[in-house]
Amino acid sequence: MATHHILLTITADKRRGLWASSVWVNNGKSLRTGGSLPTTASAHTLLLLALTNTLRSVSRNQYQSIQRTLPEGITKPRVKVIVAGDNTFAPALAELIKGDRTAKLKAGRNFLSIAAQQVARFSIDLENSDDPRDLALKVWVTKSLYPAQDFEILPAALIPSVVSAVSY
DSSP, rough: OTOEEEEEEEEEEEETTEEEEEETTTOEEEEEEEEETTSSSOHHHHHHHHHHHHHTSOOOHHHHHHHHHHTTOSSSSSEEEEEOOOOOHHHHHHHTTTTTTTOOOOOHHHHHHHHHHHHHHHEEEEEOOOOHHHHHHHHHHHHHHGGGGGTTTTTGGGSOOEEEEEEE
């Protein structure tokens, strides 16, 4: 973590349409966030949404605080992104960040344009992980967010679709 200013873990469960992320800024609290999309969404779309949402959660004050402490020659905060449970997302996103238009990232264009704005703010290092501690994030979101079929009596607009938790 010494070379990175932000540690971010993302995961997704395509079968249930769930995504989850955890972010730790080196001078702040840990924040876990999870949400759901229709199960027709691809795993890459779910992971991209988790990444985008988490990068957006870094406030301007946090960003500027990190920028003030950057060594000479480094212009963007460094983010280590750990992708848990999907070995295809990190290489595909890395290719896209490098400018490869043939990258095999299977996500909707509307998600890609929003993600590009957030990714541009940071210097991102991607890493795959099958570590059970990282996969525990998927368990957390599965237990924290109820499936839509549990709410059959409620209109779709009232079904809870996002959950967050802050750790001190």
